[in-house]
Amino acid sequence: MRVISSVSRSQTTSGTTIRPFIAYPKADPLLIRQGERVQIELVNQTMMWHPMHLHGHFFRLLQGAGDRAPLKHTVNVAPRESVRIEFTADNPGRWFFHCHNLYHLEAGMARVFEYESPKS
Secondary structure: OOOEEOOOOOOOOOOOEEOOOOOOOOOOOOOOOOOOOOEEEEEEOOOOOEEEOOOOOOEEOOOOOOOHOOOEOOOEEOOOOOEEEEEEEOOOOEEEEEEEOOHHHHHHOEEEEEEEOOOO
């Protein structure tokens, strides 16, 4: 399992950076592998709500629900709060992950998850 953190500053073997913030579409895609479980930690350091939406996958909301974690495609990240989500990379392609507030999306609050090509 790999954790993709919104507050990490460097790329490591255990995580991939989303920060420092680079606005979409200039940001590189976040590469994932078929069958991988991907966790994302969303850290809202603002005083605004951010409804974050992932295309192409349903994710589990990992906020203390254990095996009963709800499946969602959008999660509201409250001001000054953090949310951790997890999905299984089981739908190859390029998938958009973005804030549903249009003015945030227009400002570049988005990334693309892209499946790595299988190695021959």
